[in-house]
Amino acid sequence: MSEKAPWLTFRPELKVLDCTIRDGGLMNNSRFSDEEVRAVYRACLEAGIDYMEIGYLNSTKVYPPTEYGPWRHCREEDMRRVVGEHKSSETGLRLCAMADAGGKSDWQKYSLRREESVLDAIRVACYARQISEAAEMISHFHSLGYETWLNVMAISTVKEDEMDQVLEIAAQTPVDVVVVVDSYGALYREQIDHIVKKYLNVMREVGKEVGIHAHNNLQLAFANSIEAIILGCNRIDATFLGLGRGAGNCPMEILLSFLRNPKFKLRPVLEVIRDTIQPMRKRFHWGPSVPYVLTGALNLHPRDAMEFCEKDPFGDIVGFYDELVEED
Amino acid sequence: MSEKAPWLTFRPELKVLDCTIRDGGLMNNSRFSDEEVRAVYRACLEAGIDYMEIGYLNSTKVYPPTEYGPWRHCREEDMRRVVGEHKSSETGLRLCAMADAGGKSDWQKYSLRREESVLDAIRVACYARQISEAAEMISHFHSLGYETWLNVMAISTVKEDEMDQVLEIAAQTPVDVVVVVDSYGALYREQIDHIVKKYLNVMREVGKEVGIHAHNNLQLAFANSIEAIILGCNRIDATFLGLGRGAGNCPMEILLSFLRNPKFKLRPVLEVIRDTIQPMRKRFHWGPSVPYVLTGALNLHPRDAMEFCEKDPFGDIVGFYDELVEED
DSSP, rough: OOOOGGOOOOOTTEEEEOHHHHHHTTTTOOOOOOHHHHHHHHHHHHOOOOOEEEEEOOOOTTTTTTTTTTTGOHHHHHHHHHSSSHHHHHHSSEEEEEETTTTTTTGGGOOOGGSSSEEEEEEEEEEEHHHHHHHHHHHHHHHOOOOOEEEOOOOGGHHHHHHHHHHHHHSSOSEEEEEEEESSSSSOHHHHEEEEEEHHHHHHHOOOOEEEEEEETOOOOOHHHHHHHHHTTEEEEEEEOOOTTOOOBBHHHHHHHHHHOOTSSSHHHHHIIIIIIHHHOOOOOOOOOOOHHHHHHOOOHHHHHHHHHOOOTOOOOOOOHHHHHOOO | OSSOGGGGOTTTTOOOEEEEEHHHTTTTOOOOOOOHHHHHHHHHHHHTTEEEEEEEEEOOSSSSSSTTTTTGTTTHHHHHHOOOOOHHHHHHEEEEEEETTTTTSSSSGGOOOOGSEEEEEEEEEOOGGHHHHHHHHHHHHHHTTTTEEHHHHHHOOOOGHHHHHHHHHHHOOOSSSEEEETTSSSOOOHHHHHHHHHHHHHHTTTTTTEEEEOOOTSSSSSHHHHHHHHHTOEEEEBBBOOOTTTTOOHHHHHHHOOOOTTTTOSSSHHHHHIIIIIGGTTTHHHHHHHHHHHHHHTTOTTTHHHHHHOTTTTTTTTHHHHHHHHHO
16 A cells, blocks of 8 residues: 555445444433434445444443433334344444443343344443453353444543553453543543554454544544544444534544545435434534533543533533632 | 653743634624724733734725724724734733735735834735745735744645745745645645645754644644644644634634643633633634535535535535535
C-alpha cells in the first residue's frame, strides 16, 4: 500500500459497529419504539454496517420493565418482533447486545445458544475492578457459541499497572475483541496512542482484535476513532447523529464519510437520521455542549453534566463550573 | 521536558488568538453590537488570551455599511468606542484585524501607523492565487509598523507545487506568522501533519511562526488544532463556543481546558459564552451539523451548507446529499 495518501485506501478487515440503540438507551431508559429500532436496523443493513448492538442484555430486577424499555433486556421475542428471522449469514449484519458486569445482568441464567438467537455476539462491559467477573461472563457466552467482546469502561481512570493486569486476564479468555472505551470522553490523541498501542501489543499476540469506543465530550470522538484506525484498530463503534450518553459517541455519518470501503453507504444513514434520530431531539438532549467539555477535561463521569443538561443545556455553565472546581 | 505525559506541560511561546468577532461576522454580516464586542474583549483580557481579532479591515464599497456592521471595516473610532485607549503593552492583549486580498480591502489607502492605532497586528487573508497581492499587502502593513500574519485560505484545495510556491513567496516577505487555514474543515489528521510540517520546515528557517485555523465541519477543529500544537505550531486560532462560519471554529472553551499554561483562565470564557455568545443563537445558526459534514467530506466550500442551514438546519439532509453527489 502506498504511504502517500493512506486516507484514500481502506482495510477490508475494518468493521463498524452501530451502538445507537444501546448507548442511546442511556438517555431514555432504552424506551425506543419498535419502529425506531427497526429503522436503525434497516439503516445498518442498507449502509453495509457490520454489527448492530440492539440493546442491553441486563436484568429486569435491576432495570424493571415499568421504568425501562425492552431494549434494556433484549428478550428474544422483543428482538424478533423487530428483526424477524434475522440471520447474519444472509444479511451480512451481526446483531449483538451488551451485558454489564457488577450484578446488572443475569448472565448466569442466560442459556440460549447462538443458533437459537438472533444475536451473534455478546459484548461484556465492566470496570477494571470487575475484570474477574467479566472473564467468567466471556467464558459463559463463548460456551454458548457467541462471538464475545470485552468493553473495559472508563479507561481514562485506570492506572497503568491495572491496565496491564486487565489485558493479561483478557488475553487468557476466549474473547474475540477487546475495546478501548473512553466513557468520560477525556482522552487526548497522545493518550489514545499510548492506550491503543498497549492493547494492540497484547491482543495481536493472541489473535484478538482491538476496538475503539469514543465519547464526544471534548469533540474528539471522531478524531480519536480515526487515530485508533490509523494505529490498527479494526473494530469501530459509532452511532447515528452521535446519539449516546451525554455528549454522545463518534457520529456514524462522519465515520462513514471518512471510510473508503465502497461497501459502506452514507445515504441510508442520512435517511435514518432525518426520519428517526433527529426527531428524538424533541424527547431528550444529547451531543457536545459546554458542561460535557468541563467533565471531560476534568476526567469525570458525565453524570453531573447530564443532570445539568436535562434541566437546561444552555443554563448557568459558570455556576456549574464553580461547583465542579470546588469539589475538585 | 519529559516525554512521559507531554499534555501536562506547556510551551510559553504558544499564543492563542480569539477570532470570534471576525470569523463570526461571516454569519451576521459583522453586525455585532458594541456591548457584544466589548464583552468578547473583556473576556479575552481576563482569560489571558494573547490576540483578539476584532473584525475585518475591509472596503466600505464592497461591504456597504448599510448592509454590514462596523466590524467589517474596523474604523479606528469604532474600535476605540469599545476598547478605549487600549494598549497591548499595558494589557498583554494584542488587537488585530483581517484584511482580505482580491480587491476586498482598501489596503493601499490605509495609512494609520501602529502607534496611532489600537491595532497591533494585521492579518492578510488570501487564496493561493492571490499570494502576490498578499505579499504587497504584508509589506505595506509591515512598513506601517504592524506585526503581520498571512492566512492562506482553503488550503485543502491547494496542490503541492502551488503550496511550495506560496510558502517560498511568504518566506521572502517580512510576515511574522503564516497560518495553516482549513477553511472547508476538510482535512484529516494525516493531512494536517503533512501540511503543518511543510509550513514549519520553511518558516522555521526564516524565523517565522506557524499558526493553525481550523473549521469544525468534520468535528475535527479542536483535534487538528491539538495536532498542530504537538507538531510545533505556536499560534492557535479559536472562538468562543466555536462561533464562526458554518460549522464554526475550534472552540476556545475546549482549547483552554487543554492548554496547561496557568495564565489561561477558563471561567471568563464560560461567562462570555453564557451571557453574550449563547444568546446569539436566537439570531443565527452555527456549529457542527450534518450538511457541513457533507461539504467537509467532499472538500467543498461550505456556502451550500450555510444556505441549507439558514433555512432549516434540521431540514431534508438526504435531498441535500443527493444534490451534492449529483453535482460532484
